[in-house]
Amino acid sequence: MVKIKIDGLEYDVNEKKNLIDAAKDVGVEIPYFCYHPALTVVGMCRMCLIEIEGVPRLQAACNTPVKEGLSIITQSDRVKEGRAGTMEFLLANHPLDCPVCDKAGECQLQDNAFGSGSGRSRFEFEKRNIPQEEIGTNLIINHNRCIVCYRCVRFEEEKVGESNLGLFERGYHSIIGLAKNEPINHNYQGALADICPVGALLNHETLFKSRVWWYNTHESICHGCSTGCNVQANVRDNKMYRYMVKENFEQEMYFLCDKGRFDLDWMNENRLLSYMENGKETISTQVFDKLISEINSSSSIAILGGAHETNESLAELLTLVKSKKNIIWEARVTDPQYKDTEQVDFLLTKDYHPNTRGATDLGLTTSNGINGIIHDFNSKKIDLLFIIKEAIPEGIDSSRLSKVVLLDTNVTDDLTKVGYAVPIQIFAEQGGSFTNKNGLRQNFDKSLKPVQGLLNTSEFFKKIIDPIKKQEEALVHGNY
Numbered sequence: 001m002v003k004i005k006i007d008g009l010e011y012d013v014n015e016k017k018n019l020i021d022a023a024k025d026v027g028v029e030i031p032y033f034c035y036h037p038a039l040t041v042v043g044m045c046r047m048c049l050i051e052i053e054g055v056p057r058l059q060a061a062c063n064t065p066v067k068e069g070l071s072i073i074t075q076s077d078r079v080k081e082g083r084a085g086t087m088e089f090l091l092a093n094h095p096l097d098c099p100v101c102d103k104a105g106e107c108q109l110q111d112n113a114f115g116s117g118s119g120r121s122r123f124e125f126e127k128r129n130i131p132q133e134e135i136g137t138n139l140i141i142n143h144n145r146c147i148v149c150y151r152c153v154r155f156e157e158e159k160v161g162e163s164n165l166g167l168f169e170r171g172y173h174s175i176i177g178l179a180k181n182e183p184i185n186h187n188y189q190g191a192l193a194d195i196c197p198v199g200a201l202l203n204h205e206t207l208f209k210s211r212v213w214w215y216n217t218h219e220s221i222c223h224g225c226s227t228g229c230n231v232q233a234n235v236r237d238n239k240m241y242r243y244m245v246k247e248n249f250e251q252e253m254y255f256l257c258d259k260g261r262f263d264l265d266w267m268n269e270n271r272l273l274s275y276m277e278n279g280k281e282t283i284s285t286q287v288f289d290k291l292i293s294e295i296n297s298s299s300s301i302a303i304l305g306g307a308h309e310t311n312e313s314l315a316e317l318l319t320l321v322k323s324k325k326n327i328i329w330e331a332r333v334t335d336p337q338y339k340d341t342e343q344v345d346f347l348l349t350k351d352y353h354p355n356t357r358g359a360t361d362l363g364l365t366t367s368n369g370i371n372g373i374i375h376d377f378n379s380k381k382i383d384l385l386f387i388i389k390e391a392i393p394e395g396i397d398s399s400r401l402s403k404v405v406l407l408d409t410n411v412t413d414d415l416t417k418v419g420y421a422v423p424i425q426i427f428a429e430q431g432g433s434f435t436n437k438n439g440l441r442q443n444f445d446k447s448l449k450p451v452q453g454l455l456n457t458s459e460f461f462k463k464i465i466d467p468i469k470k471q472e473e474a475l476v477h478g479n480y
């Protein structure tokens with residue numbers, strides 16, 4: 001930590017942070033556009049102007065390192081005039097189309113115009129009008145809204161490792177465009193729209209779905225892989241509409257990939273809400289009764305899966321399972337779960353489970369892994385197999401499927417093939433924590449209300465194991 005003065009007051013700030021972020025930490029907002037904590041500093045927009053004592057001209061805060069004894073002024077008339085001038089230039093060509101722009105409500109141009117703009121324009125000429133373009137499989141650019149902050153170009157080059165976008169022409173004619181003759185097709189088109197500080201880059205996937213002020217926002221963790229990116233879950237009418245990144249400075253998490261960001265429909269649609277027996281809908285109590293008697297007549301039972309479950313649900317379930325000696329549990333059902341982390345790109349991993357690490361830390365593994373369980377189930381060493389939110393593994397003998405209990409959140413073809421199907425809550429309906437690939441345990445809020453009566457996985461197992469425990473206790477005490 002170092003001591004700096006901001007507007008005459010002394011603060012201890014983190015010297016590793018940029019001046020904009022260091023000031024934000026102590027409650028002083030310096031407006032900006034082109035600065036991003038995870039990208040190189042280019043000082044292009046001139047929005048972050050400040051005065052530095054002893055320096056005659058206004059300076060850009062984004063490229064001023066924090067150092068002991070620095071004294072800056074963020075609120076003088078000179079600073080305000082400088083920022084108002086920047087806003088006037090940026091708005092000269094910017095259309096006044098906030099009512100039809102998806103960024104409205106979370107747009108830095110709106111915020112900075114409100115906080116630092118003069119509130120009037122002297123621009124009397126016709127604004128430039130360039131047609132909107134499709135530049136990606138899920139990306140549109142509205143050139144008229146672009147303020148040429150260069151964030152998109154830097155993000156692609158520095159993080160994605162591709163150079164699809166470039167800045168062409170000069171001055172009034174400056175335009176962000178495709179550097180190649182092909183649309184962008186990478187896993188970070190959502191991140192491009194996210195980091196664009198205005199509504200110039202937009203995704204088809206979310207276009208015109210909702211105004212942002214209609215969302216209820218909950219802090220959550222992406223379910224898409226073992227990286228565990230921090231998200232703001234935007235919910236409306238109890239439907240998951242959108243994931244936006246929740247920046248986490250300590251963990252250097254600033255972006256989301258498209259695989260996680262846009263994989264939300266399954267939470268809202270095609271949900272499994274009925275219990276099933278041999279492919280036909282039935283009532284829950286009938287399934288509970290049948291499973292109690294199946295468990296009673298089984299000498300060995302296995303559970304497969306669980307790496308989509310929260311740590312809390314797994315721990316509760318483990319306590320239940322431990323009380324029955326004849327149950328084994330293997331949480332790893334795919335190859336990447338057995339290996340050290342393999343990255344697909346700079347964020348996404350090959351393990352599409354959010355909580356493999358949480359499950360393995362709890363010891364939910366077996367010495368022979370999934371293959372051992374398939375072998376023992378097919379050869380009837382295991383009598384009953386529970387599968388938690390996974391496809392029926394390849395290699396399972398189809399004549400044994402009547403002894404499979406599939407717990408799932410969504411309707412799949414597999415449900416009609418097994419003996420019993422059980423609907424369960426999704427993680428967002430519970431809250432709790434996931435442990436990511438690095439062993440970082442991260443809590444998340446409950447974002448959605450579950451359908452009334454829908455149980456989570458541990459509640460379901462409690463329904464079938466508790467009565468058995470009671471029967472066993474009664475037998476021990478001789479009054480059954």
Ligand code: SF4
Pocket residue numbers: 145146147148149150151152153176195196197198200201
């Ligand atoms: S498209 Fe958006 S991110 Fe890219 S330069 Fe323009 S304003 Fe900046």
Ligand code: SF4
Pocket residue numbers: 222223224225226227228229255256257258259260261347348349
């Ligand atoms: S990298 Fe993984 S956790 Fe992060 S957004 Fe993508 S799928 Fe979600």
Ligand code: FES
Pocket residue numbers: 031032033034035042043044045046047048060061062063
């Ligand atoms: S944020 Fe400093 S110049 Fe753009």
